[in-house]
Amino acid sequence: MDNVGITASFWVLAVVCVASALAVVFLRDIFRAALFLVLCFFTVAGVFVILSADFLAVAQVLIYVGAIAVLIIFALMLTRGTQQGSPSGRFRFTAFLVGAVFLVTMILVVTGTDWQAITETPTGSTTSALAHALFSEEEGFILPFEIAAALLLAAVIGAIVLIREK
Amino acid sequence: MTVGLEHFLILSAILFSIGLYGALAKRNAVVILMCIEIMLNAVNIAMVAFSRYSHIITGQVFAIFIMVVAAAEVAVGLAIIITIYRSRETVDAEKIDLMKW
Numbered sequence: 329m330d331n332v333g334i335t336a337s338f339w340v341l342a343v344v345c346v347a348s349a350l351a352v353v354f355l356r357d358i359f360r361a362a363l364f365l366v367l368c369f370f371t372v373a374g375v376f377v378i379l380s381a382d383f384l385a386v387a388q389v390l391i392y393v394g395a396i397a398v399l400i401i402f403a404l405m406l407t408r409g410t411q412q413g414s415p416s417g418r419f420r421f422t423a424f425l426v427g428a429v430f431l432v433t434m435i436l437v438v439t440g441t442d443w444q445a446i447t448e449t450p451t452g453s454t455t456s457a458l459a460h461a462l463f464s465e466e467e468g469f470i471l472p473f474e475i476a477a478a479l480l481l482a483a484v485i486g487a488i489v490l491i492r493e494k
Numbered sequence: 495m496t497v498g499l500e501h502f503l504i505l506s507a508i509l510f511s512i513g514l515y516g517a518l519a520k521r522n523a524v525v526i527l528m529c530i531e532i533m534l535n536a537v538n539i540a541m542v543a544f545s546r547y548s549h550i551i552t553g554q555v556f557a558i559f560i561m562v563v564a565a566a567e568v569a570v571g572l573a574i575i576i577t578i579y580r581s582r583e584t585v586d587a588e589k590i591d592l593m594k595w
Contacts, residue, residue: 336495338497338501339497346505346512348511349509352512353520358524360512360555364533365532376538377541379545380498381545384554384557386560387558387561389565396531400572406576407575407585408578414520417521417588418520422518423514423519424519426515426518427511430507430557431507434503434510435507438500439500439504443547444557447547454554461552462555469559476563479566480562480566482566483567483569483570484569486573487572490576491573
């Protein structure tokens with residue numbers, strides 16, 4: 329992957345992604361934080377495009393930007409009574425310590441490992457390859473797929489039951 | 495400087511740490527859910543990066559399952575938060591302590 333365009337777009341996407349994630353955590357206004365979360369989801373979709381995962385990039389935009397972000401913004405609107413923004417709790421320093429230790433550990437591990445990476449770009453669309461991996465008879469993921477469908481149904485029914493007025 | 499597997503993994507680790515800090519430090523329950531979504535996205539980036547740099551598509555299959563679980567989790571989580579908000583008039587995670595001993 330020695331393409332200058334891909335390198336440049338990776339750095340732009342990475343910087344915007346990290347900055348919008350920081351904005352989600354540190355902004356006082358929770359509605360603006362939700363909008364920056366949408367921006368973060370979009371940049372992650374862009375990262376998927378750089379990684380030549382076209383199906384997942386589209387699914388990311390559809391599921392995260394189209395469904396999850398809208399749900400979160402709806403929930404913010406419905407719980408607007410508390411106007412104090414999003415303050416940090418008592419465990420702020422412990423949380424910062426945990427996050428920093430995790431980050432340093434991960435960076436040390438990632439830079440210290442000799443990855444056997446295949447650098448040439450995979451060609452062609454991933455959609456049919458994903459379908460084969462999901463639904464092939466011998467080593468597919470048909471049972472997990474059915475369980476995921478049951479999980480989604482249970483989540484939808486559970487959400488409706490929880491939210492219903494008594 | 496070419497972009498390699500390490501770059502994507504470090505981006506994923508940075509995103510995960512930001513989400514971890516937010517999920518542990520924030521008091522608004524909806525913001526905690528948003529931070530959990532950031533963490534799940536970070537894991538997805540790592541999965542897809544490993545899949546692309548090993549040419550094994552299973553990582554992307556796992557990313558699809560992570561998306562399914564994230565959608566289910568956010569639906570049920572927000573329903574619980576709104577139910578608690580109806581009965582207790584707050585989404586502050588430090589005041590929702592009715593199941594602490």
